[in-house]
Amino acid sequence: MTAAPRKIIHVDMDAFYASVEQRDDPSLRGRPVVVAWRGPRSVVCAASYEARRFGVRSAMPAVRAERLCPQAVFVPPDFPRYKAVSRQVREIFARHTDLIEPLSLDEAYLDVTVTRSGLPSATATAQAIRAAIREETGLTASAGVAPNKFLAKIASDWNKPDGLFVIRPQQAEAFLTPLPVARLPGVGKVMERRLAELGITTVGELRACGAAELERRFGRWGLRLHELSRGLDDSPVVTERPTMQLSSEDTFEHDLLLAELEPHIRRLAARTWEHYEDERRRDPHRVARTVVLKLKTSDFRILSRSLTPPERPRSAQELAGIACALRERVDLPPRTRYRLAGVGLSGFADEARLEAQRDLFGGG
Template sequence: MENPENNPVRKIIHVDMDAFYASVEQMDHPEWRGKPLVVGGNESRGVVAAASYEARKYGIFSAMASSIAARKCPQLIFAKPRFDRYKEISYQIREIFFEYTDLVEPLSLDEAFLDVTENKKGLKSAILIARQIREKIKIKTGLNASAGVSYNKFLAKIASDLNKPNGQAVILPEEAEEFLEKLAIGKFFGIGKVTAEKMQKIGIHNGADLKQFSLQFLTKKFGKSGLHYFNIVRGIHLSEVQPHRLRKSLSAENTFEKDLVLLEEMEQSLNSIYEELIRRLEKTGVKGRTVTLKIKYADFTQQTRSKTLEQYVETNHIWDLAKELLNQEEIPKPVRLLGLGLSNLNITEEVQHFGEQLKIPFEL
């Protein structure tokens, strides 16, 4: 557990909307309620962006190829993504967060960390705050949210998954190490499938197993991440809630219903993606120095081609660079997805000082 003598005991909430995109579609389309539904793709192409809980019963999850999802559930409903609608609701949810604290770190449209150690309501209980936030989200949007409460981001994130959907859980400081020792290694936030499999091969199946290995061994085996693994299994995670996250890139992409074979088809499709990227750039006002072309082939292998300039790229020059990258070398096989992005942006990190936090005891 983190040492309260050296670090302030914080109260962190992780709020995660339940099957957000899918739940929005079911709310807006009453005829889809209670039925297996996914957002994204269709019966033959694309990738599942979100799955309703009814669809998850069939073993369907986000990032799954939609063709596989359709085979798992023949009656599956495919809904087209409506990101403007999701953003609209996301903004409503964030307004609720800001009623309690300005220390809000969005991870995506449907989840965020909140530091409520010192909150605008003057409430001592983070559990109560999480419950109030979930109730307000339900009233304002009609949607369910789950929440996790703990003394750091890592544990709050894990806690938010414990009682999903429409629930919340708390991991207290004195409970953390015992809880983590029993936790399956694949359930640790930040340990993906590949790393989990690598750990299992050397006998690490849960937190207790991970705890047996020295820092020296873990850093030798997993590089810089070894220190992170050594700390988190002991409940140590010092990352603060960061309300101003630095955007690193801006992009647009499209998965095609039919694989593209001819270069002319690719250029025509890329032009539509370029126009969408320009709309996003104009909306945000950002500029960048690196243009990147993303190509995903029919066999799901992927390639990126980039070019970086000394000056920020003017919007009318992005298309010239996009065509240059497309024609940089031969396209060896059919293409299922093209993407175009801009990075090395003209955004400087905002540094704000919120003052030293007091050491406040963690109360229920």
């Protein structure tokens, strides 16, 4: 006996920040919009589809975006407004299921194996959600429907923007067969290169390699790759639970030196602080004490540095300052280049208990 397949929807808002700006300012509609502050230290938060045609992408330096698309309209980000729209979308999700796993302000997984709306299928549910988003927010969303999370995420990107794509359980292997191995979660450039050295460039070729051979070469990760190549993934949709860590990270368009990371760290710290403020609104008694800086080198080595200061960070600026200072604890050669950075908050605890401990030990 095997359990019936889950019914998972991945909903992804289309060019979310830029679309909100175009919705709220009719003069921006049909024009290339870049959500970013101008200046040499700024990076792109989002780009409209009109801007993307020129090669503009999120996390790109704003000066490069301006070179690629001189006619672009730069709009400074307004995160409180984006969060308000995100809450509207979340309320639409909640009409259909309690099993919601937000990934960011603009995307989420929904488990609709059983729904509260009584619609006859996951496809009908996805259609209803997209229609409600359009009617109530004036924005569009793309959705993927599949028997698991990783297939649903691939599917949501298939007919973007404003699209819907369904992968049924019996279609999964055939759908995956021609795709490049890089479409599988966890297959980055290094693994893609290692697989290419074995003559494996597509998911079908990976599947044909066999589980035993992949395990011999890559250990448990090889078995996981073989499962993914068959369209198998048992990861559940994880609803909200007590937060242990909040973080934001970005992979850069080009690898950077440690000294060049400050504007990116500050941007990531601001994003993490936004998430932290949301968390504090849900549970004002839990506070974070530890700041974490995560880095990934150009050769995919991951390192992290953390600090629990005597006084917990109380603003995005304090968080950014501590995260930037943590670079001094990185002891790799100065010419080392980094492809990713992340800023996190951890060490969550009850604020009243922390204050009691401080009083007990003479901390203030």
